Amino acid sequence: MENSETPNYPEGRDLLKGKAVVITAAAGSGIGFATAKRCAEEGARVLLSDTHENRLAESVSSLQSEQFEAYGIPCDVTKENEVQELLNFAISKFKTVDVMINNAGLGGQSNLIDMSDEEWEKVLDVTLNGTMRCTRAALRHMIPLKRGVIVNNASVVGWRAQKGQCHYAAAKAGVMALTRCSAMEAADA
Numbered sequence: 001m002e003n004s005e006t007p008n009y010p011e012g013r014d015l016l017k018g019k020a021v022v023i024t025a026a027a028g029s030g031i032g033f034a035t036a037k038r039c040a041e042e043g044a045r046v047l048l049s050d051t052h053e054n055r056l057a058e059s060v061s062s063l064q065s066e067q068f069e070a071y072g073i074p075c076d077v078t079k080e081n082e083v084q085e086l087l088n089f090a091i092s093k094f095k096t097v098d099v100m101i102n103n104a105g106l107g108g109q110s111n112l113i114d115m116s117d118e119e120w121e122k123v124l125d126v127t128l129n130g131t132m133r134c135t136r137a138a139l140r141h142m143i144p145l146k147r148g149v150i151v152n153n154a155s156v157v158g159w160r161a162q163k164g165q166c167h168y169a170a171a172k173a174g175v176m177a178l179t180r181c182s183a184m185e186a187a188d189a
Contacts, residue, residue, distance in 0.1 A: 077130025
């Protein structure tokens with residue numbers, strides 16, 4: 001017989017106490033915001049970024065209302081200068097970046113035969129290239145310090161076929177490969 005009771009939400013245990021965490025695509029109610037909230041509950045100082053400025057402000061305000069140290073900055077991960085501004089802002093606020101969580105991604109539903117180059121390029125630019133830009137910026141900060149953690153969110157679609165998802169699947173498979181290769185490079189540094 002199944003237990004239909006919802007388990008209790010775990011209290012924070014200061015697992016990230018004092019750590020500086022940057023999260024892309026963290027506005028609203030999805031994975032990014034849930035991650036930001038959990039990091040804050042674990043004692044982290046969090047910097048949220050997103051392209052949706054109003055939702056970003058609401059998300060930051062929500063965390064601040066719970067007495068968490070939270071900041072927000074708009075960032076389009078398809079723009080190198082905005083990624084640099086994101087990292088610079090984090091370093092100016094926190095003096096460091098301990099954890100970079102790359103959550104920005106863009107999907108869509110389109111069969112390859114009907115997909116335009118623009119649809120393909122947009123999904124790849126946000127989901128794969130954006131993750132690369134943020135990973136590269138974080139590594140440039142972390143490698144000289146010989147510490148830091150980068151989390152790149154991928155998807156099961158990166159290794160399992162799904163109709164209408166060629167662009168998203170290719171991007172997420174690329175994120176997986178990017179993560180493995182950049183981890184090996186960082187380990188040698």
